Amino acid sequence: METSKFSKFSAEFLGTLVLVLMGCGSAVIAGDNGTTGVGLLGISFAFGLSVVAMAYAIGHISGCHINPAISIGMVVAGRMKAGEAAYYVVAQVLGAIAGAGLLYLIVSNQENFEMKEWALGSNGWGKGYLAEYNSTAAFVAEAVFTFIFLLVIFGATSTKNINGGFAGLAIGLSLVLIHIVGIKITGVSVNPARSIGPAVLAGGEAIKQIWLFAVAPVVGAVLSAVVWKTVLEKTN
Template sequence: MKKPLAELFGTFSLVLFGCGAAGISGITATGPAGIGLLGISFAFGLAVVVMAYAIGPISGCHINPAITISMLVAGKIKAGEAIGYIVAQFVGATLAAGLLYLIQSGAPGFMMKEWALGSNGWGPGYLAAYNTTSAFVTEAVMTFVFLLVIFKTTSKWGNSSMTGLAIGLTLVLIHLVAIPITGTSVNPARSFGPAIFAGGLALKQLWLFIIAPIVGGIVAAIVWKGVFEDAVKS
């Protein structure tokens, strides 16, 4: 149970600090405030860096179902273990979102608006109001890039001492581009937790933030195994 519990804790921390920065001190559906886009990007990236070094030696620090599924496709994790990881990730994200709801509900005049608690979304009323196609392509492509970086940095040809930093900084870069489009998910669990409590459009649009990152992750696994892994070995 150590590995799933580590994944639960890691995903809990990612949502708590990342979505907490977005929902409490960063950016909302009505526009930028507080730490803004740059601050939110670093909140998510630094959360991954910290968790990579904290729980990486235990579980590998997936803290993301898209990563776990991609690793499964690449043959780097067994199906039974992957299921345990994914369940733990969704539970951790939901617990963190619940805690954020409890914290934010203590603010004067608190109201659960559309896409509350740092929820992901798209379309009219959400940040830059990009359409469904832009949202799907962004989430799939960004997850694809994210996973290729993870495959390389965690391989035996990567620099293990810099792995967490490289992955975290990649997530920062992804957020800098994708926040205005979707709020940046690249992680079905990260989207699931806040959407469960926010309801409304966040819950209705959740399908995209489950499917698109998984598609991007699967394609990354296929490309890594079919192209880049052999190139790195040579």
């Protein structure tokens, strides 16, 4: 029996909510808290483990994209219809905003809470943001990291892959790897929805810079889909 559109929409909404709540939450709540903070490695694993958990929770329902760049990449690769991808993207963005909203509800009830620039785990670049990389570095990093991320997804979910049952684990661990390298550059997006959710609530520089995190991951995803379809999995 075919899964309904509502079930797929709900799965993508909830999956993206969990990704933002747990991933960004790890940075905001536990990322740097003196000797008890989880640090960069802990945040990296929080994002990756969120994907692993959701892959096994909702993968059989919607494929667990929880990322507009993935849905768009799937369209370009010929694995998904544009109309279906459109409502996936809507669900993902709404889920990310809801996840950021839940995170705000939790952290804003802490004593002496202050909504600072790039709050709630927002992505960004430039002066005042982490290692202060410029927009060129940010764009290149987001496009290249998304390119790599999509290659892993295409390969792990290929019908030719005999280890397909471990796809969720491979995809989640690749996201951990990307975060380990990229957090200091942009906080790592590779996912427009993940960036939009916190930015909508944080405002300020986070919302001004959102264009890069909407464009660069999609560029990387499209290029990855083209390379995968025309070079890596091309059949004679």
